Amino acid sequence: MIPLRPLGVGEILDGAVSTMRAHWRTVLGISLIVALIIQTTVVLLQGFVLKGVDTTALNDPNASVQDVLNALRSSLITGGVAGLIELLGTIVATAMLTMVVSRAVLGRPVTTGEAWQDAAPRLLRLLGLTLLLPLIALVIMGVCALPGILVAIAGSGVTGGGIAAIGILPGAVVSIWLMVRFSLASPALMLEKQGIFKSIARSAKLVRGSWWRVFGVQALAAILVSIVAGIITLPFSFLAMALSGDGGTNFLSGNPGTYGWTYFVVSGIGSVIGSTITLPISAGVTALLYVDRRIRREGLDIELARAANVPGYAGTSAGTPADSTTPGG
Structure with a gap:
């Protein structure tokens, strides 16, 4: 799927798309199943729970404090449950798709069952890693905003709010820097079978000296994925409003209930359609960026060529496929 040498930005993006095209049954099958489970659960949650939630108080300037708090609590609970479901589904899809990409780099096919068998033992660690990284960012921003919070508690709300806002800015910068530094921890965990903290340290080592390049590739991929998702989902949103009668009025009212x-x-x-297309691209870009960093820092391309039995590379006997070898091995 990729040339066995340091990759350009276009080759990383093209490699993610090429993997999806070449192994479309497995790749789209995984993302479709996960997207169906996620969206079915979310739709049922919205239909049975969110439909009864009244959040108009959030847009009503005359609403009482208690009404606003009740609406905010209900909105956060339902939104949090939906977000947790989507997070769990995304973790499963990312884990399985990473294994598919790792095989595709060597030109080897992989079935959905094989991807699940490879990914399942490390799902709990991946979940822990996925929850830990944003928690680190929140703690950093919380510490930076703490002086302002203390001033506000002491009685000077306006001053405290200003100090907190100023403090959050450097906290956000540090958090973004760390999140990019740790952005390759997921493929390191999956492909090298590392623990959570070793995966974070591994990512930091791979990204060292190339922060801006990693940031640029990840940002570009995120923008492209957002555009593709928007192109796919926006027509369905308008169609949903048109078919649901007064859906347009309800949408403008801001009350999902x-x-x-x-x-x-x-x-x-x-x-579902948007996630089926975008999940493989996001997972593919991250996995291939990890491979690229290992090629540049550790000469992984030589190991991959040997594992793939490329002529001219010693170390793997002809006719011995070394099926267990992956970019993380």
């Missing part, structure tokens, strides 16, 4: 089943189902179909 007034949406109907038609809106939830049609928009959910759009989300």
Whole structure:
């Protein structure tokens, strides 16, 4: 799927798409199954729970403090549950798709069952890693905002709020820097069978000296994925509003509790299609960026060529496929 040498930005993006094309049954099958499970659960949650939540108080300047707090609590609970479901599904898809990409780099096919067998033992560690990284960012920003929070508690709310806002800015910068530094921890965990903290340290080592390049590739991939997702899901959102009668009015009112089943189902179909296409691209770019960093720092291309039995590379006997070899091995 990729040339066995240091990769350019275009080759990383093209490699992710080429993997999806070459192994479309496995790749799209994994992302479709995961997206269906996620969106079906979310739609049921929206239809049975969110439909009864009244959040109009959030947009009502005359609402009482208690009404605003109740609406905010209900919105956060339902949104948090939906977000957790999406997070779990994304973790499973990312883990399996990373294994597919690692085989594709060597030109080897992999079935959905094989991807699951390879990924399943490390899902809990990947979940822990995925939860730990944003927690680190929140702690950093919280510490930076702490002086302002203390001033606000002491009685000077306006001054404290200003100090907290100023403090959050450097905290956000440090958090972004660390998140990029640790952005290759997931493929390191999956492919090298590392623990959570060793994967973070491994990512920091691989990214060292190339922070801006890694940031640029990840940012470009995120922008492209967002554009593709928007192109796919936006028509379904308009269609959902059109088919759900007064859905447009309900949408503008900002109260999801007034949406109907038609809106939830049609928009959910759009989300399924969007996730099916974008999940493999995101996972592929991260995995190939990890491979590229190992090629540049550790000469992984030579190991990959040997594992793939490329003529002219010693170390692997002809006719011995070395099926267990992956870019993380």
